[in-house]
Amino acid sequence: MLRKRIKVPNKSEELAEFVGIVLGDGHIEHNKMVRIAGNSKSDYEYMTVYVANLSKNLFDIEPRFHLHRTFNAIYLSLSSKELVLYLSEIGLKSGDKTVNQVTIPDWICNNDSFLKACIRGLYDTDGSVYELLPHWPRLFQICFTAKNIKLLNQVREALLSFGYNVSRISNINKENTTPRIYITRKECVRRFYSDIGFKNPKHNKKIEHLAPSSSGQG
Numbered sequence: 001m002l003r004k005r006i007k008v009p010n011k012s013e014e015l016a017e018f019v020g021i022v023l024g025d026g027h028i029e030h031n032k033m034v035r036i037a038g039n040s041k042s043d044y045e046y047m048t049v050y051v052a053n054l055s056k057n058l059f060d061i062e063p064r065f066h067l068h069r070t071f072n073a074i075y076l077s078l079s080s081k082e083l084v085l086y087l088s089e090i091g092l093k094s095g096d097k098t099v100n101q102v103t104i105p106d107w108i109c110n111n112d113s114f115l116k117a118c119i120r121g122l123y124d125t126d127g128s129v130y131e132l133l134p135h136w137p138r139l140f141q142i143c144f145t146a147k148n149i150k151l152l153n154q155v156r157e158a159l160l161s162f163g164y165n166v167s168r169i170s171n172i173n174k175e176n177t178t179p180r181i182y183i184t185r186k187e188c189v190r191r192f193y194s195d196i197g198f199k200n201p202k203h204n205k206k207i208e209h210l211a212p213s214s215s216g217q218g
Contacts, residue, residue, distance in 0.1 A: 005082060006059045006060060006061060006080055006082045006083050006086065007058070007059050007060035008086060009058045009059065011090075011107055011114070012114075013113055013114055013116075013117035014054060014057065014058060014117070015058060015090075016108045016111075016114035016115070016117040016118040016121070017054070017117040017118060017120055017121040017199075018054055018055070018058055018121065019087075019090070019091075019092060019104070019105065019108060019118055019121065020104075020117065020118035020119060020120060020121020020122040020124075020125075021036060021051060021054075021121040021122075021124065021125050022034060022036065022087070022092060022121075023092070023097065023102065023103075023104065023118075023121070023122055023151065024121060024122045024123075024124070024125030024126040024127075024146075025037045025038060025125035025126060026097075026125075027097070028084055028087060028092060028093070028094040028095070029084070029094060030084065030094040030095060031081050031084060031094075032079070032081065032084065033077050033078060033079040033080065033083075033084070034077070034078040034080075034083055034084065034087065035075055035076070035077045035078075036051060036075070036076045036077075036125075037073060037074070037075050037076075038051075038073070038074050038075075038076075038125070039072055039073065039074070040067055040068070040072045040073055040074040041072050042202045043074065043200065043202065044074060045201050046124065046199065046200040046201060046202070047065070047074050047076050048065065048074075048076075050199050050200070051063075051076055052065075052076065055076070055078055059078070059080070059083055059086075061078050061079075061080055061083065063076045063077060063078055064076070064077045064078075064079070065077075090105060090107065091104075091105025091106070091107070091108075092105070097148055097151075098147045098148045101148060101150045101151075102148065102151070103148075103150055103151050103154050104118055104151070104154055104155075104158075109154075109158070112162075115158055116162070116195065116196045119155060119158060119159070119196055120196050120197060120198065120199065122144065122146075122155060123142070123144055123196070123198065123203070124198055124199055124200040124203065125200075126144060126145055126146060127142060127143060127144045127145075127198075127203065128142075128143045128145075128203075129141070129142050129143075129203050129206040129207060130143070130206070131206075132184075139184075139186065140189065140206075141182050141183065141184045141189070142182070142183040142189055142192055143180050143181070143182050143183075144180060144181050145178040145179065145180040146178070146179065146180075147178055147179065149169070149172065149179060152169055152179055152180075152181060153169065155181070156169065156181050159181075159183070162195075164183055164188045164191070164192065165183070165184075165185045165188050166181055166182070166183055167181050167182040167183075167184070168181075169181055170182075193207055
C-alpha cells in the first residue's frame, strides 16, 4: 500500500512552533503516527482550532480527535508514516522523549525567531500561568515543567540568552513532582507575553485577567 504523501514545509516559525508542541505534549509512534495530548476542558479550543489548523497548513494532513471517557483528555492524531520519517529528519525521534533525551533541534536553536516560536509551543503545552495567592495578589508566575532535564536546561539557557530572569530548576530529586522553571519578575512576565506570547487561550485569558495593563502582544 502506498504511503500517504505529506506536504513538506520549509523551515519556519510555524514549523518550529509545531516542534515545540510535539516536544511538550506530543508522542511520536515509530512508523505510525504523531499524537498530541491536551486537557479536554482547558485545552479544547487550542487543540481543535489552533493546533489542528497549524498541522493542516504545515503538512496537509487532516487530524483526528479522540476524547478519553474516563480522564479529561483530548488527543489529536496525525496518522502518517511519511510525517514520522520527516520529523525524524528534522530532529525529532520517535519513542519516549525523556528516555531518548530529545531536545530542540539545532536548526531551531540557531535562529532566534524559530527558537522563540518553539518555546511558545512548549509553554502552550507544558507551561502554566498563575497568580501567587494569597500572599502576592496581582503578581504571577509563568512556569514550565518537563521530565526531560536536558530539554528543561535547554529552555532555561535559551530564555537566559534572551535576557529573561529565570529560576534554577526545582524539584529535580522530589518524588511525584515534575522538575520546573519559573519566570516571576513582573517585567520579565510582561516581556515574555509580548515577545514570545501564547497561542493557547487558557494562558491568554489568565494574563488578561491578572494583568490588563500588559495584555495584547506586540
